[in-house]
Amino acid sequence: MAGYKCKKCNTRNTVLKEWIELGINRMVSCENCGHKMNLNLQPKQVQQTPGTQVVENSQAHNHVLESNGGTNVVGLNRGKANKYILQVVKSEHYTQNLQIKDFKNTLKIFIGRNPNNIENSEVDKDVFWTVNDPYISRTHCLITVLLNNGKAQFILEDLKSANGTEVNETKLENNDQILLNIGDEVVIGDTVFTLQKQ
Numbered sequence: 001m002a003g004y005k006c007k008k009c010n011t012r013n014t015v016l017k018e019w020i021e022l023g024i025n026r027m028v029s030c031e032n033c034g035h036k037m038n039l040n041l042q043p044k045q046v047q048q049t050p051g052t053q054v055v056e057n058s059q060a061h062n063h064v065l066e067s068n069g070g071t072n073v074v075g076l077n078r079g080k081a082n083k084y085i086l087q088v089v090k091s092e093h094y095t096q097n098l099q100i101k102d103f104k105n106t107l108k109i110f111i112g113r114n115p116n117n118i119e120n121s122e123v124d125k126d127v128f129w130t131v132n133d134p135y136i137s138r139t140h141c142l143i144t145v146l147l148n149n150g151k152a153q154f155i156l157e158d159l160k161s162a163n164g165t166e167v168n169e170t171k172l173e174n175n176d177q178i179l180l181n182i183g184d185e186v187v188i189g190d191t192v193f194t195l196q197k198q
Helices: 017-022
Strands: 003-005 012-014 024-029 036-041 054-056 071-074 083-090 097-101 106-112 127-130 141-148 151-158 165-167 177-180 185-188 191-197
Touching: 097 106, 151 165
Parallel strands: 071 097, 106 127
Antiparallel strands: 003 012, 024 036, 054 071, 083 097, 083 191, 106 141, 141 151, 151 177, 165 185, 185 191
16 A cells, blocks of 8 residues: 655555545645645556547537536547446436546546636636536536546545535545545535446
């Protein structure tokens, strides 16, 4: 298991596998003495695949996914690659499913009431999934999708949302990252969605 050594007490602290695969730059605290330090890990190199595009109802769309009905599609290539969907299971407000397929390296999916106003986002690369639910934050959470040896991995992170994010009835703390598995149930506000493989 990977880790880092505390500069104050020399205790070896463990690091989440997802942090190593994704790369992180965040403040961490020593499990033994509580000393805070900045941990900056570069992401692992992942397999190259065809590029990412977003369409809505077969029309080119500007990477901002609104809740107007149907299923949004991330990616256009029709190869044998796996396809995934963020499927809305419960919502008091009409929200579209989000289909994910054939992307290059990493794909960031920002989720919220108005997620396209995010600092440090790359508008030409990132996807913004708008969920019309008054109980979620403008920028509620982030799903980072990455390819690791040809296998897609989905990392969910709460972005300091007001009402929090739950995965399988477990609430995430602010900025926690968790690996999503097929069938996991995510609750944000009054909206519930799952990760499914197609």
